[in-house]
Amino acid sequence: MLATDNDILKAAEDWRNKGRAVALATVVETWGSAPRPVGSNLVIDEEGNFLGSVSGGCVEGAVVTEALDVIENGKPKMLEFGVADETAWKVGLSCGGTIRVFVEKVE
C-alpha cells in the first residue's frame, strides 16, 4: 500500500497544462527479476525530457524514443524488454528479467 511515483503523475498533469505534449509509460507486467515494480511510471515530453523510471536506467532511452512516436501519432503502444528479446530491441535488462511497458499519450 505504499504509494509510489507521487510526483510523476503530478508532473504529467503540470507539463500537459503548460502546453507540452506528454506521454506516460507504465510498467504493466514483469517476469523474473525486474528492477521496478508493476505500476512504475515514466513521463516523457515531446522534446525527450523525462521524469521517473520504469527500469532503473536500463531501457529508459528506448522507452523515450518510442514515447516520441506515441506523442506524434497518438496511438498507445506495448513495449517488451528482456534478455531473451535482444533481436527485437537493442537494449535489455541486465538483471535477466522481462518487463512490459505500456506507453500512452496524455490527451
Place this chain on the structure above:
Amino acid sequence: MKLDILQSLNSERQARRAVIVVTDVASGKQRLVKAADVAKDPLRPVLAEHLRSGKSGMEQTAEGRVFLTVHVPAPQLVITGAVHISQVLAPIGKLLGYDVTIVDPRTAFASIERFPDVKVIAEWPDKALPPLGIDHYTAFVALTHDPKIDDPALTHALARDCFYIGALGSRKTHARRVERLKQQGLTDAELSRIHAPIGINIGAESPAEIAVAIMAQITERLREEVDAEPAQPSIAKAAS
C-alpha cells in the same frame, strides 16, 4: 490517458482517497474508478481485490485484458504524546515514508525545539484529530500514558479503521484502559485491535529501542495486509 482522467486521479490522491484506473491495453480505452464507486462497477470483485492489496496489475476480465493502476494513499503515522519515544519514532516513521503528525495538548512537551521537522499540534485530540483525515491508511500510536488524551484519541482511531493501532502501557495499564473504553460503549472486538503492550518483543528498554519495536510492528501489519487476505473486511467494506 485523457487529461481529465489524469486530473481526477491526481485530485483523488491529493485528498487521500484510493482510486483505480482501468486501461484496456489493446485499445487504450480508460476509465477511472474511485474507491467509493468500486461496489457498483462491473469489474467489482477484481477491483475490490486490487484495492485491498494496493497492487497494480494486469487482469483478464469480461472487458478483455485490462491493466489496473491502483493508487492508495501514502501511509500516515499519527502519535499522541510528544514524549521521548516520539522523538525517535517520528524520524524513523519519516524515513520509512510516512507522513508523521504528533498531537499533544501539553505545550511544554509539544515544542518545536523538541521536534524539529515534525508536524506537532498542541491541541486536544477532539480538536487536533478530525482535520488529519485519519483513515485506513493511518497507523495510530498512543504514547501519553494520560487517559484524558489517549482514550479519546484511541476511540477516534478505532472508529476510522486504522491499519495499525497501538497504545503504550503494561498489561495492567491496558486492562484498565480496556475497562474504561468498554464503559464508553466500545466492544471487545474493537478493543482487541489495539496492540498493547505496544511493539514487537525485542526486549526494548530505552525510548529509542521502544520506538524501533513500535515501527517494526507497524511495518509488520502494513506488509501482512498487502500479502494476505485481511481478517476483517476493511477497504472493501468502506467501498460497498
